Amino acid sequence: MREFWLGRLTSHSLPHDWVMVGGTATFIAMFLFAAVILTRTKRWKWLWNDWLTSVDPKKIGIMYFLVAGFMLIRGGIDVILMWLQQVLAVDGSQGILSADHYQQIFTAHGNIMVFFVAMGFIFGLINYIVPLQIGARDLASPLLNTLGFWLYVGGVVMINMFFVFGGEYAATGWLAVAPLSGIDFSPGVGVDYWIWSLQISGIGTTLGAINFIMTILKMRAPGMTLGKMPLFTWASLFSMLMAVAVFPLLTATLFLQFFDRYFGAHFFTALGGGDPMMYTNLIWMWGHPEVYILMLPAFGIFSEVVSTFSRKPIASYTANVLGMAGVSVLALSVWLHHFFTMGASSDVNAFFGLVTLVISIPTAVLFFTWIATMHKGLIRFDTPMLWFLGFVTIFTIGGVSGLVLAFPPADFQLHNSLFLVAHFHSNVIGGVLFGIFSGISYWFPKIAGFRLNERIGRNAFWCWIIGFCMSFIPMYILGIMGATRRLDHYESSTGYQPFFIIMLLGGIVIAVGLTLQIVQILASIIQRGHLRDNTGDPWNGRTLEWATASPPPFYNFTVIPHVMTRDAFLDMKRLGQFDQQYEDILIPKNTAVGIYIAILAFLVGFGFVWHINSLVVISLIGIIIIFAKRAFSEDSEYTLRAEEVEKLEAKRIAKVPAHEKEVKSLADEEDMSVWDFVRYVITFAMDIIRNKKWKTW
Amino acid sequence: MTAKHKISPSLAKLLVRMFAGLGAFSFLLWLLLRGQNIAILHSKGPIASQQRDLIIWSLIVILAIAVPTVLLLYFTAWRYRESHSSSTYHPEAKTGKIFNIIIWALPSLMMLVLAFTLVPSTHKLQPNKALAAQKPSINIQVVAMRWKWLFIYPEQGIATVNYVQLPKDTPVAFDLTADDAPMSSFWVPNLSGQLYAMTGHINRLNLIANVNGDYPGRSAEINGAGFAGMQFTARVSSTDDFESWVETTKQSSASLDKTAYQTLIKPSENNEVETYYPVDGTLYADAVMKYIGSHGNKAAHTMHDEGMN
Numbered sequence A: 001m002r003e004f005w006l007g008r009l010t011s012h013s014l015p016h017d018w019v020m021v022g023g024t025a026t027f028i029a030m031f032l033f034a035a036v037i038l039t040r041t042k043r044w045k046w047l048w049n050d051w052l053t054s055v056d057p058k059k060i061g062i063m064y065f066l067v068a069g070f071m072l073i074r075g076g077i078d079v080i081l082m083w084l085q086q087v088l089a090v091d092g093s094q095g096i097l098s099a100d101h102y103q104q105i106f107t108a109h110g111n112i113m114v115f116f117v118a119m120g121f122i123f124g125l126i127n128y129i130v131p132l133q134i135g136a137r138d139l140a141s142p143l144l145n146t147l148g149f150w151l152y153v154g155g156v157v158m159i160n161m162f163f164v165f166g167g168e169y170a171a172t173g174w175l176a177v178a179p180l181s182g183i184d185f186s187p188g189v190g191v192d193y194w195i196w197s198l199q200i201s202g203i204g205t206t207l208g209a210i211n212f213i214m215t216i217l218k219m220r221a222p223g224m225t226l227g228k229m230p231l232f233t234w235a236s237l238f239s240m241l242m243a244v245a246v247f248p249l250l251t252a253t254l255f256l257q258f259f260d261r262y263f264g265a266h267f268f269t270a271l272g273g274g275d276p277m278m279y280t281n282l283i284w285m286w287g288h289p290e291v292y293i294l295m296l297p298a299f300g301i302f303s304e305v306v307s308t309f310s311r312k313p314i315a316s317y318t319a320n321v322l323g324m325a326g327v328s329v330l331a332l333s334v335w336l337h338h339f340f341t342m343g344a345s346s347d348v349n350a351f352f353g354l355v356t357l358v359i360s361i362p363t364a365v366l367f368f369t370w371i372a373t374m375h376k377g378l379i380r381f382d383t384p385m386l387w388f389l390g391f392v393t394i395f396t397i398g399g400v401s402g403l404v405l406a407f408p409p410a411d412f413q414l415h416n417s418l419f420l421v422a423h424f425h426s427n428v429i430g431g432v433l434f435g436i437f438s439g440i441s442y443w444f445p446k447i448a449g450f451r452l453n454e455r456i457g458r459n460a461f462w463c464w465i466i467g468f469c470m471s472f473i474p475m476y477i478l479g480i481m482g483a484t485r486r487l488d489h490y491e492s493s494t495g496y497q498p499f500f501i502i503m504l505l506g507g508i509v510i511a512v513g514l515t516l517q518i519v520q521i522l523a524s525i526i527q528r529g530h531l532r533d534n535t536g537d538p539w540n541g542r543t544l545e546w547a548t549a550s551p552p553p554f555y556n557f558t559v560i561p562h563v564m565t566r567d568a569f570l571d572m573k574r575l576g577q578f579d580q581q582y583e584d585i586l587i588p589k590n591t592a593v594g595i596y597i598a599i600l601a602f603l604v605g606f607g608f609v610w611h612i613n614s615l616v617v618i619s620l621i622g623i624i625i626i627f628a629k630r631a632f633s634e635d636s637e638y639t640l641r642a643e644e645v646e647k648l649e650a651k652r653i654a655k656v657p658a659h660e661k662e663v664k665s666l667a668d669e670e671d672m673s674v675w676d677f678v679r680y681v682i683t684f685a686m687d688i689i690r691n692k693k694w695k696t697w
Numbered sequence B: 001m002t003a004k005h006k007i008s009p010s011l012a013k014l015l016v017r018m019f020a021g022l023g024a025f026s027f028l029l030w031l032l033l034r035g036q037n038i039a040i041l042h043s044k045g046p047i048a049s050q051q052r053d054l055i056i057w058s059l060i061v062i063l064a065i066a067v068p069t070v071l072l073l074y075f076t077a078w079r080y081r082e083s084h085s086s087s088t089y090h091p092e093a094k095t096g097k098i099f100n101i102i103i104w105a106l107p108s109l110m111m112l113v114l115a116f117t118l119v120p121s122t123h124k125l126q127p128n129k130a131l132a133a134q135k136p137s138i139n140i141q142v143v144a145m146r147w148k149w150l151f152i153y154p155e156q157g158i159a160t161v162n163y164v165q166l167p168k169d170t171p172v173a174f175d176l177t178a179d180d181a182p183m184s185s186f187w188v189p190n191l192s193g194q195l196y197a198m199t200g201h202i203n204r205l206n207l208i209a210n211v212n213g214d215y216p217g218r219s220a221e222i223n224g225a226g227f228a229g230m231q232f233t234a235r236v237s238s239t240d241d242f243e244s245w246v247e248t249t250k251q252s253s254a255s256l257d258k259t260a261y262q263t264l265i266k267p268s269e270n271n272e273v274e275t276y277y278p279v280d281g282t283l284y285a286d287a288v289m290k291y292i293g294s295h296g297n298k299a300a301h302t303m304h305d306e307g308m309n
């Protein structure tokens, strides 16, 4: 009976060492803190109605940003622990972590950064920006979208759940290769958490991707043919098409591994006639495209940024689109370069090496279109553009090292070394993350209604660049010295230690950069009056997202624009075409179906992790019932009448003080500096303490 | 460069700082690198040397493409900056057909150049390709275990753990497999690139060592808690020294029979060096067949000597 209700959960699964207790206590503290604030401010209802059950892609986008931002910090703390370990664990010393614990940390780090930081930010940006760019009021399927988001959150919770129950995460590396991840070599629940975290969020990704493909293909404003679509939208379309192509493969692979572990099947266990090499193939058939699923939207962001800040349309638009198409198609066919060293014949290796070379051709084309766009432009170097230049520098380093790795005999030496780790971090940080930063600073005024503080933004940028060089140049060198990745200790005679020390220092500089970015957001909020943009168009933008207010009303556009050229909004500004005919608008209703299903899906996963079959069955039945109920309900939209739209618009316009209506210059001399911010915080705190302000709260 | 093109003082300051910083940093790294074993560069045999040369050659060619492109990008960004002059601003400037051809053709050509090295070098440096040399080759069977390396010398009848000795200038054929261990990767960077050791498979890695010395070797692929300690030393010595080492080993060792093997295969971390004599000649085949035997339809995937026939 116990087994039926609790599976393998015992009192021993509860927190008992300091890591688990600390983790659990942190969760409880955070939850209590939020609960107290929400109760004091009577905000529970607001939270539920306005945010959690919202189907507005803009709100969902912001929620993606928040979760991904927290996960970025969470993953960053892992890095500092890892590098501290590598600094200290020399010769006889085991440093601060046991081997097993160290391995869990880098596994969790990799998973969090790829699935919950990079994917989260990318999905957030796509949610917020793509509907605006194509002049749409909502999505093809708002329900799939919220479901996708909540499944992503389910994955986030699952990956952190081990703190509370079981106390161990997978110690296998981020792809949990077989047979190491099999039940024989990893008997604990760590790999099960890995499977279900990826499974739940992966299904969310597939659903979200289907929705965005349909949205981009079906919901574009009249006149916007495919050939007039903004480049970020194109990039998102390619990225989502790749996701739909390969994420089912991940789902299948995870299921096979799950069958092995749960039911004792032998897909990947050699002793039972299975084939671990098959796992390596399957996981990389998904894994390589996955890195490009992240990279393509970043390319799209840079195309938008370069064009806007050069004040020119993107040069060779068609070549740019074809370049992205080429990257997407080729990215599906290079996976074997991740295991040249598994012993395939030289023909196979040479083939995949060649395809890997070829993939850099369309990438180079993108670079050339950016150069041509800047040519004869009038270029401004606001932070989005700085991140672009940082990207060019670091991504090129990553691309160069990637091409070296494409030579199979060179890869025999460099594979699994720290050189490889430096390679993909050059691409993931310099490419994906900088793309995200560029996109966020570019679109922040759209999202918040005021732009970001430029001064602190520039400080943060330089910290990232300097920190990156300090961390990753030594890492390339360590790889050449023969240092393998994932070492939890080593001998001092190897000479590695000084390099690890420099890397840790670099990590601290990056951490300062990340802190400055948080400070930048806070300082911008403090100075929002000064930074406010009431035009909705602070950069003199070209595409439709700038044609509406900042932040946009929940129906995005009062009037759906008619698109004539690629720079749809620029034309409107030039020709002064702004229709003011209000019309009725269909708005999708909020729904909690996404949350409910995600909670149940989480419980299914949790049930499987702990072998609680009753929980699995009950939750599955629950999911079916909710789906059935939703399928029969037709009441998912309501009409916002034209008169109401008019009233809302009038109210919004009235709120804008008259003198602020004209374009504010973006002069940033008056932006707060870091020190101004510190002074402000100190004064603020002193004021609270002196005047006993908490009493009035 | 005309007066109009002068670099502004602030940019000049930035550039000076950047180069000074990079210069100081490179100097520091160079200081730290002195006297260290930079394994991939300090190759001690023809295979590792060719791999190193390939890395350097490809790096040079790729940089020859990448660096000018990036410099062109920086230059364009600087040349058309807002504060410079608006007289060069032509928002309607269009790229022509020629440009569109060049941006595809140029990188394609460069990749073609690289491709002409990639394919032959891949065939030439395929690890299972037999190596020609004056001296007859020796064979060493390698079993990856949790978390140690077992080396069996079938011709000499001895076996070692976490230590392998090789005669100089002699082709060595390692037959890599694993027993009761996750995928592992056999890597002695001074001598050759790595290759996976997997249960039920024999992957052959050929190499030659030209310089006497002790070289670190290890598993490069994560395979569990003892991963970091799964190291061995590869000692290269003259043929005479090698033979006398074999003799001493024969005199001073315990035997490795099926029972001893069962003890050895139990997981252990940071294993000491061990030597064995005599060695049961069927151990290696058994270790491989164990994973194939009962499933006869799946033939052993061995990769033997592609280049020999």
Ligand code: HEM
Residues within 6 Å of the ligand: A291, A292, A294, A295, A337, A338, A339, A356, A357, A359, A360, A363, A398, A399, A400, A401, A402, A403, A405, A406, A411, A414, A415, A416, A420, A423, A424, A427, A428, A431, A432
């Ligand atoms: C010019 C473009 C690129 C080339 C030629 C390239 C090439 C390669 C090759 C050959 C490997 C396998 C090395 C090995 O395992 O021994 C590799 C690994 C990797 N690359 Fe790239 N790559 C490129 C771009 C990217 C991008 C854009 C990303 C991410 C956004 C990325 C992320 C990774 C990751 C995560 C790994 C290895 C992960 C692991 O083994 O755990 N790469 N790359």
Ligand SMILES: [Cu+2]
Residues within 6 Å of the ligand: A287, A288, A334, A335, A337, A338
């Ligand atoms: Cu790849």
